[in-house]
Amino acid sequence: KAGVTQTPRYLIKTRGQQVTLSCSPISGHRSVSWYQQTPGQGLQFLFEYFSETQRNKGNFPGRFSGRQFSNSRSEMNVSTLELGDSALYLCASSRGPETQYFGPGTRLLVL
Amino acid sequence: DQQVKQNSPSLSVQEGRISILNCDYTNSMFDYFLWYKKYPAEGPTFLISISSIKDKNEDGRFTVFLNKSAKHLSLHIVPSQPGDSAVYFCAAGGGGGSNYKLTFGKGTLLTVNP
Numbered sequence: 001k002a003g004v005t006q007t008p009r010y011l012i013k014t015r016g017q018q019v020t021l022s023c024s025p026i027s028g029h030r031s032v033s034w035y036q037q038t039p040g041q042g043l044q045f046l047f048e049y050f051s052e053t054q055r056n057k058g059n060f061p062g063r064f065s066g067r068q069f070s071n072s073r074s075e076m077n078v079s080t081l082e083l084g085d086s087a088l089y090l091c092a093s094s095r096g097p098e099t100q101y102f103g104p105g106t107r108l109l110v111l
Numbered sequence: 112d113q114q115v116k117q118n119s120p121s122l123s124v125q126e127g128r129i130s131i132l133n134c135d136y137t138n139s140m141f142d143y144f145l146w147y148k149k150y151p152a153e154g155p156t157f158l159i160s161i162s163s164i165k166d167k168n169e170d171g172r173f174t175v176f177l178n179k180s181a182k183h184l185s186l187h188i189v190p191s192q193p194g195d196s197a198v199y200f201c202a203a204g205g206g207g208g209s210n211y212k213l214t215f216g217k218g219t220l221l222t223v224n225p
Binding site: 101 | 143145147152154156157160200202204212213214215216217218
């Protein structure tokens with residue numbers, strides 16, 4: 001069974017731009033969660049989607065948003081990029097409420 | 112407020128010996144715990160988990176111990192191998208209706224020397 005895939009793997013943007021990241025979950029997994037990893041803060045929860053609905057949200061500003069499609073694929077959008085948004089963005093999928101399986105991540109660099 | 116803490120940023124052990132990674136949590140509502148391993152430029156890989164109704168779970172060389180009264184869990188790797196060298200993250204979930212939100216520690220870099 002294929003794992004979680006994320007595209008693109010690397011991205012360079014400039015301040016003020018916006019970016020969209022994509023995540024395809026493991027087949028059969030309906031829950032998709034997003035996390036931000038930075039050297040100083042570790043992995044921070046962004047939000048979780050299930051059946052196209054956002055069920056839970058972390059403490060990030062409204063510039064961070066997401067959505068989920070009927071096939072469980074998910075996208076994450078960051079608008080008005082700031083230098084501090086440079087991070088590894090990780091997507092995870094799960095079938096149930098426990099174990100989450102992570103994709104390889106998208107490395108975003110904001111210049 | 113950091114609800115999951117890994118107080119050792121790094122740990123170095125000799126090949127064949129035991130590696131013990133520790134994790135403390137503050138939220139008594141957490142009801143399941145996981146360990147992930149992460150190599151550079153890759154996503155975290157699930158290793159092992161434990162429910163709050165258990166105090167031990169074993170999978171091959173990996174054993175996780177949970178002490179609920181102390182709000183402490185540990186991961187034992189026996190015997191340690193050079194390929195185990197990676198960053199290990201402790202994560203906790205459940206409680207408060209947020210069953211799909213994992214709260215992570217900041218990680219411990221394990222180095223296994225040949």
